[in-house]
Amino acid sequence: MILEALTGSTDHYAVGIITVVAVLAVLYTRFSFAGRKGALLPPGPPARWFWSNALPAVNIAYALTNLVREYGPVVSFRQGSQVIIAIGSVEAAVDIMEKEGGSLVDRPRAIAASEILSNGLSLSMARYGERFRRLRKAVHPHLQPKAAEEYQDMQRENAMKFILDMLNDPTAHQKHAQRYAASVILRVAYGKSTPTANTDPEVVRIYKVAKHFQATIRPGAYLVDRVPLLRYLPGYGKQLYEWHREEVELFRHQLRRVKSEMDQNKAGLSFTKALLENTEEHKLSTDEMSYLAGSLFRAGSDTTAVGITATVMAAACHPLAQAKVHEELDMVIGLDRAPTFDDSSSLPQLHAFLLETLRWRPIVRIGVPHCATKDILWRGYCIPKGATVYGCHWTLSRDPIVFPDPEIFNPQRWLDSEGRLKENNMKFITYGFGRRACPGLHLANRSLYITLALLLWSFRIVQRPDAPINTQAFSDAVVSHAAPFEIDVIPRVEVAKLRAMMMEGCMD
Numbered sequence: 001m002i003l004e005a006l007t008g009s010t011d012h013y014a015v016g017i018i019t020v021v022a023v024l025a026v027l028y029t030r031f032s033f034a035g036r037k038g039a040l041l042p043p044g045p046p047a048r049w050f051w052s053n054a055l056p057a058v059n060i061a062y063a064l065t066n067l068v069r070e071y072g073p074v075v076s077f078r079q080g081s082q083v084i085i086a087i088g089s090v091e092a093a094v095d096i097m098e099k100e101g102g103s104l105v106d107r108p109r110a111i112a113a114s115e116i117l118s119n120g121l122s123l124s125m126a127r128y129g130e131r132f133r134r135l136r137k138a139v140h141p142h143l144q145p146k147a148a149e150e151y152q153d154m155q156r157e158n159a160m161k162f163i164l165d166m167l168n169d170p171t172a173h174q175k176h177a178q179r180y181a182a183s184v185i186l187r188v189a190y191g192k193s194t195p196t197a198n199t200d201p202e203v204v205r206i207y208k209v210a211k212h213f214q215a216t217i218r219p220g221a222y223l224v225d226r227v228p229l230l231r232y233l234p235g236y237g238k239q240l241y242e243w244h245r246e247e248v249e250l251f252r253h254q255l256r257r258v259k260s261e262m263d264q265n266k267a268g269l270s271f272t273k274a275l276l277e278n279t280e281e282h283k284l285s286t287d288e289m290s291y292l293a294g295s296l297f298r299a300g301s302d303t304t305a306v307g308i309t310a311t312v313m314a315a316a317c318h319p320l321a322q323a324k325v326h327e328e329l330d331m332v333i334g335l336d337r338a339p340t341f342d343d344s345s346s347l348p349q350l351h352a353f354l355l356e357t358l359r360w361r362p363i364v365r366i367g368v369p370h371c372a373t374k375d376i377l378w379r380g381y382c383i384p385k386g387a388t389v390y391g392c393h394w395t396l397s398r399d400p401i402v403f404p405d406p407e408i409f410n411p412q413r414w415l416d417s418e419g420r421l422k423e424n425n426m427k428f429i430t431y432g433f434g435r436r437a438c439p440g441l442h443l444a445n446r447s448l449y450i451t452l453a454l455l456l457w458s459f460r461i462v463q464r465p466d467a468p469i470n471t472q473a474f475s476d477a478v479v480s481h482a483a484p485f486e487i488d489v490i491p492r493v494e495v496a497k498l499r500a501m502m503m504e505g506c507m508d
């Protein structure tokens with residue numbers, strides 16, 4: 001009967017059964033976790049059919065922000081059989097994602113982005129367990145603050161090359177930011193010391209696999225994540241398997257290249273070299289090492305490039321805030337020498353500008369999902385074991401309690417009345433939470449600092465009168481590079497002198 005009904009029969013009995021099943025499914029969906037430890041799921045929108053996507057395909061960050069406005073700082077809803085929790089206030093993020101970080105160290109199962117695309121080898125999507133601990137432990141020594149300091153000279157040289165690129169062609173500023181990010185990460189991951197161009201076949205391939213990852217990680221992008229059995233359907237996910245082949249080939253190739261350079265005593269210092277020299281200690285297989293280095297590139301290239309582009313956009317859109325940074329640079333450094341890392345602690349206005357940019361246009365807008373390894377109780381609600389938890393960076397950075405007038409770009413909110421940077425524990429709105437927080441943050445922060453310091457020391461960045469920037473389009477784009485915008489740069493130092501200083505710095 002049910003079969004008949006499903007195939008279109010008008011049999012009243014079958015229709016009745018289906019209605020009952022549907023009602024039960026909806027009730028199960030809404031209340032299955034209610035009552036666990038006497039606590040209800042956090043409030044949220046009504047359940048939908050298990051196959052339907054609870055989130056829109058684009059502008060997910062806005063959708064989550066609207067849910068938070070409607071239902072409160074912690075929202076729950078369902079995506080297929082999965083309970084999704086969105087955290088939308090700084091207070092709840094600190095309580096749940098930071099203080100309870102140990103219970104959120106896991107990632108949710110991701111069939112498309114992790115199991116098929118990366119054969120479970122990617123650190124960013126690794127489930128909590130023995131492999132995750134080995135991978136994370138191997139990364140740590142190379143990216144902690146002391147190690148990140150070692151890369152500063154290389155980052156400054158690359159930032160100077162970025163300034164030369166901007167002088168030559170400011171219209172391609174997004175490409176220049178990508179080139180900067182690719183050079184730095186290729187050096188850190190693989191020791192590549194020859195100049196990097198966006199057109200290098202290696203860089204093109206690497207950005208291609210990074211793009212595939214971004215496409216698969218978007219919530220709801222693949223039905224197989226809601227209907228796991230699909231994976232076994234003959235022919236399903238052909239493209240994902242093809243992308244996996246491209247990815248694994250590329251990452252293995254990079255590892256082999258470093259190995260062969262080591263055999264010829266030609267390898268520069270790098271993360272991959274260190275892995276290969278310490279295989280006993282790290283206990284990683286060849287593919288785990290290949291993927292770990294590849295994961296650094298995937299996680300650290302586009303994010304850094306988008307961060308640099310966001311600072312360019314913020315400067316062009318907020319001339320008064322930019323002028324305050326110029327004032328500070330002129331007072332602390334003057335125009336006879338270019339900024340260095342040693343100036344960092346004397347430039348609070350510049351750091352405030354950077355922090356405000358990262359708040360105004362968060363780089364990872366909805367955050368990377370965590371998975372609860374046990375029930376977490378918060379104010380009478382239960383975040384159940386197994387739930388997928390998003391600390392939505394976009395929503396958190398618009399929390400009006402912590403950031404009054406959140407849509408206003410106001411770097412001064414980060415400074416005290418004496419003009420010093422206020423203490424803040426807000427790095428999670430950029431770099432994520434607890435034990436899954438970004439291990440590359442020290443490297444990334446240094447990149448963002450030095451590119452911004454050199455950029456604003458060198459130029460005044462302005463909008464073009466004929467092409468006003470649509471900041472909304474930048475935020476709406478699934479990948480921020482997909483929203484190009486134009487700017488003009490007005491050198492603050494005589495061009496020949498600027499060029500000479502930057503060229504000299506690049507060749508150090």
Ligand code: HEM
Pocket residue numbers: 123124125126136143185188295296297299300301303304307363364367368369430431432433434435436437438439440441443444445
């Ligand atoms: C401005 C640039 C960057 C931003 C905004 C950023 C942001 C993030 C965020 C939000 C996460 C997820 C945190 C969470 O799960 O709560 C993450 C994870 C990660 N990031 Fe970054 N990141 C940046 C640069 C980098 C760089 C330069 C590297 C490597 C050198 C890197 C390596 C990683 C890795 C390996 C993970 C996965 C960690 C794990 O799952 O345990 N990131 N990043």
